[in-house]
Amino acid sequence: MSHKRIPKRKAAIAVGGVAALGAAALLLPNANASQDSGTSGASVKTFKADDASDLASQLQNLLGDAFAGSYYDAASKQLVVNVVPGDNNNVIVQAKKAGAAVREVDNSLAELAAGAKTLKAEATIPGTAWAVDPKTNKILVTADSTVTGSKWDTLESTVQGLGSNMATIKKSAGTFKTFVSGGDAIFGGGARCSLGFNVTAGDGSPAFLTAGHCGVAAKTWSDTQDGQPIATVDQATFPGDGDFALVKYDDPATVAPSEVNVGGGKTVQIAQAEEATVGTQVFRMGSTTGLNDGTVLGLDATVNYPEGTVTGLIQTDVCAEPGDSGGSLFTQAGGAVGLTSGGSGDCTAGGETFFQPVTTALTAVGATLGAGDAAGGAGDQAGGAGDQAGGAGDQAGGDAVGGDQAGGDAVGGDQAGGDAVGGDQAGGDAVGGDQAGGDAVGGGDTGTGTGTGDNTGTGDGTGTGTADDSGATQSQ
Structure with missing residues (x-):
């Protein structure tokens, strides 16, 4: 797919050429109603992934301190909710009535957060990452190929010091890096990135979200290599509490619809921002590798890039390569989930990829998804x-x-x-x-x-x- 100049009155999400559409799978919404799964416990129901994500958020508020994370079991289409033992029978009954499968686990969210704090204090080593994995009720610690010798010894001893039931550690064959590159898609200062989601800035002007490390790499961005700038960075965070940037279109008349271009003249409408849920299928669009899919593996991830530490990310097994940075992560039903940050590996060998949550980015920059006259069924829709x-x-x-x-x-x-x-x-x-x-x-x-x-x-x-x-x- 060749890149075209974004018209004055319409700017679709320019996520670059599609290298391989056939590698990804994309569900579209099925019926909204849940149904009885027929498993033990008549109240356990099956859900679409997006409905499970909504229920998980509600149950987290309902269960309070008893809530120890949740995940979506794609095979059984069930939402599994972790609870810690205690005097919480009433809320557990309510969770079961809502259709969730409830299980007791050892580690509370507070204990897992304390373990992550210890890792940050004692093992902030470039090439390491950790995230909470509700499936195992542990912290998943990953070390890339650069973590060897004394660095590995420090990481391993820190993990062991957390206790046998608190964390697991694994090696990654690749190297953690941000996925920015020179090439095509959106261009700034010799760097290539991918546009994530079109938004409306707090002052009402049209803008888009991309990765923060792209936003700090260049102030202005074009949709063609060596082309005239079409947008200017307004805010950027990287490293630190996230990896996101708000980039405002230079032409205030630009209409930026809330959709993702998935190639072949096809687009997916983005209806809302939503939180990631472990176990759910997600889809990533980027200018280098096009459309790819995978699964959410962990939440609240900390990644120690060579440039510095970034917190609050989503960990997945979706592949990505240089140039995909900033690209959109979304769900089957058009929910905006994340912005591509970085990771290890590529789309041949696979690897880990981390994403900035869209909900956090929108709150931080004071923006909303889409454009007033382009989102919610208007614009080019009938x-x-x-x-x-x-x-x-x-x-x-x-x-x-x-x-x-x-x-x-x-x-x-x-x-x-x-x-x-x-x-x-x-x-x-x-x-x-x-x-x-x-x-x-x-x-x-x-x-x-x-x-x-x-x-x-x-x-x-x-x-x-x-x-x-x-x-x-x-x-x-």
């Missing part, structure tokens, strides 16, 4: 149908969009089954070319499909889509 960004592309009443699909709750590119992003897909509610099943409309490599959009907007509008046989690879 009553929830047609060429809209609520599920990326041309929709027809089903839960999906994309080229070359043969079913399956999906968007775009060369996949052969499952809830996915990518064409040539087999199985379930989809819209696009080359379809052979599911609640779908479409046909042929060059055929068109029409249908009723029913998942975003304000009404039952209709739209038309042309299948363009978009495949796994898009040119940059």
Whole structure:
């Protein structure tokens, strides 16, 4: 996908060329209602990941000090809530009535936070990171390939000093670094990054979020290499309490819709900012590697980069490479979750990647997602149908969009089954070319499909889509 100058009146999220769409999978929203899972304990229910995240936030407030974290079990589609032993039977009963699976654990959130504080005081070593893992009810400590000799000994002894049931430690084959590079996408001072999410600044002006280490690398940014600047950094935090920057568009007339460009002419509408939940599937878009997916592994992560320590991040197994910094992390239902910070590895070997939570960044810079006349179903949308960004592309009443699909709750590119992003897909509610099943409309490599959009907007509008046989690879 080549980069084009952002028009004066419209600035879509410019996240760069899509190197490989087919590697990622993207669900679109299913029915909102939870249902009984049939497991032991009749009140345990199954949830969509986004609904589980909402319930987890509510139960954290309900349980108070008894709450020791939660995670989403993707296999059973259940929300698992940790509680510490104590006189809290009443609130546990309420949590179970809400449909959560409740389990007793040894470590409270306060004890885990104290352990992280000890790690910070005694083992702040470049190339190390730690995050709370509610699945194990421990702190997950990771050391990259540079942590050897006395550095490793210090880290290992500190972890052991926390107690056998408090933390685990593992080695990473790569090196922790921020994913900024020279190249294409958004450019500033010889650096290349990726735009995260369009926002409205506190003074009402159009702006976008990206990584803080991008914001401190250059003051002005362009959408073409060596091009004229289109935006100027207003605020940037890195290192320290986060990795985020607010960059204001220079033209105050710019309309910056709340959507992510996932390549192939398809977009996903971003409806709200939401907290990450361990165990949920998330999707990252970046200018180097395009669209990739993975799972949230830990929260409140501390990462010791060569440039300094950054706290409060999200740890995932989504891959990333230089140039992806600042790119958007989002959910199946269009929830803005994070901004790409850094990590180890690449999209060939894999690795760990850390993200700045969007909710924290928005609060810190005083911004809100989207533009007043572009978000919430306005702008280029028509009553929830047609060429809209609520599920990326041309929709027809089903839960999906994309080229070359043969079913399956999906968007775009060369996949052969499952809830996915990518064409040539087999199985379930989809819209696009080359379809052979599911609640779908479409046909042929060059055929068109029409249908009723029913998942975003304000009404039952209709739209038309042309299948363009978009495949796994898009040119940059």
